Amino acid sequence: DGSEVTTTNVGEAMDSGDKGMNKAMSAALKYALLHMFLIPTAEEKDPDASTPPETRPKTIAEIADSLDPQNDGVLKEALSQIVAATDKDSLMNVWKSFSEQLQTNPMFTQCMSCRRKELGL
Template identity: 50%
Template sequence: MAETGRKRMNIYESISKCMEEIGAVSKDAVNKQQGFKYRGIDAVMNAINPALVKNHVFIVPEVLEQQRQERTTKNGSVLIYSICRIKYTFFAEDGSCIEAVTVGEGMDSGDKATNKAMAIAFKYACFQVFCIPTEEMKDPDEETPEPVTPQFVPASAEQMHKMGEFVSAYAEMCEDAKESDIWGKLKEKYHFSGTSEISAEMAEKIITQVEVWYKGKKNKIEGA
């Protein structure tokens, strides 16, 4: 039977009511690699769900920004590293809302890096909005793969050849610059002293940059 004559709470009243009903979440989960205890996402969801339902609050996530990288461990396996910046909007039944933006980081050897990042971001949003009691603020992932420095992948022979062609073609169009001048400009811009220091990723940026210079110069000449 529908409730009648009840005033619909705004988001501030609803959040306050939720805070009264959400108790402390203990650190019962254990990190498999480092052995410390932490509060898992399931414990947080179980703690907040009854209060959210009772006070008619729901939460909508929106990923504002995501960064993904592949990292190789010492034993040669590949880890996916994901960082997500997420906005959580907390709505009350009267339509009022508040927003909280948090950042989550996650690593996984499969397809769960983004899931882990989103879980971390959600936990911290709830911890901070509802002020859920904890013994300490440190709250990492359940699994913490060994962090490694991104592996250097040198530019391929094809990339080096393509860079040389673009630099040569661009130099031919410039009356006041030689190939050595263009390479000098690239070294200053991308911070390398020799071609052996050019990574595959940097090579793509250099190729794109010289192509932009080349097309810009060509359009300028044709329009003159």
């Protein structure tokens, strides 16, 4: 008979990878069909109703505390000294002290860079 039904729905999804858009589109279609055609379901009201806790990057001190002194003793000491550095000279001293041993360690170089930014250098 030429009749048609048009609907618009918004989908939202939480994904730390590259599938967030696909999940959002699937959710939008699912809920549009469920609501438009009044399809009853026995499933949970909305599995996305609760929000996962927010994650935050660890501080350099938290990273240092989480390291095992037996296996990562040098890195643990270096990170502790990075945290204690209060100016450009003290941070440079940490770099000079540990760069030979840890220059290829990404954790060391990232923490040095973060601390440099924190100090406004």
